[in-house]
Amino acid sequence: MPRIPKQNDSVNELATQIMERLSKRNIHTEMESSTILRISDYTFELSTKKYSVTMIGQHYIIPVSYGVDVLTDMILMVVTRSESKQIEIAAVNFVRKMGVPANLKGYHLLVIAICLAVYNTEYICNTEMLYTDIAKRRNISKCGVERCIRKAIEKAYDNSPDQIQDMFYYKITKPYCSEVISLAADSIRREYFSEEINRK
Incomplete structure (x- = not known):
């Protein structure tokens, strides 16, 4: 039956x-x-x-x-x-840890750049594409995005070079924008994404 x-x-x-x-x-x-x-x-x-x-x-x-x-x-x-919010918080924490002043326009643009790079690793190898996409979102020029992010990183480095050096795994002088975005995105990806997503 x-x-x-x-x-x-x-x-x-x-x-x-x-x-x-x-x-x-x-x-x-x-x-x-x-x-x-x-x-x-x-x-x-x-x-x-x-x-x-x-x-x-x-x-x-x-x-x-x-x-x-x-x-x-x-x-x-x-x-x-929930994941998107966690990624954004992690990006904000990274930028704050660097010592980037929150009143700078580059502070907010750097947070956006890191979040985008977490989800799309192509941005790390192609910052031109990254800046272009951010520019479209914020209605500013691509050069303006790069300039604001660069000035924010330079300001943080000038204020506390040792603090930024401690965040990198290798010896640096003043880090490039791409180095900061890459380090932040990789760190966040390892912390928040599962093994399946890391292998993607």
Whole structure:
């Protein structure tokens, strides 16, 4: 006599499908139980009884009736939004540690440059492309972006050369913009990204 599928079986299958889709997006997911997925500090519980999303701290209870597409997108939105904020905070902390004055325009442009380079390593090898993309976002010239970032780094170095030297793994005089962006992006990527994303 064939086994009658239980409700938990379909939820488990849905959880597996979500995990597979997230894996393709380089999001490391663990299955704590047949109905609970864990991603970093977040847990997502698939519920057959709820009809709307319930959030308790970093624990989300989400209805299975939404379907695999909506559930996957919802989880991605929560996780990537959190990750983006963490990356931005890490970039700000790096720039502050360098001693760049926050009142300089280059301070904010350097934070943006680091965040972009974290997600796209091509920017590290091609700062012209990086400055062009930032210029479009901020409605200023590409040369203006480079100049502001360079002056911000020079100001920090002039104020405290030893502090900046301590942040680098090799002997430097006054670092180039690309060196600072590369060091910051690499450090943040190692700290916040999983092995899967690092191998990307």
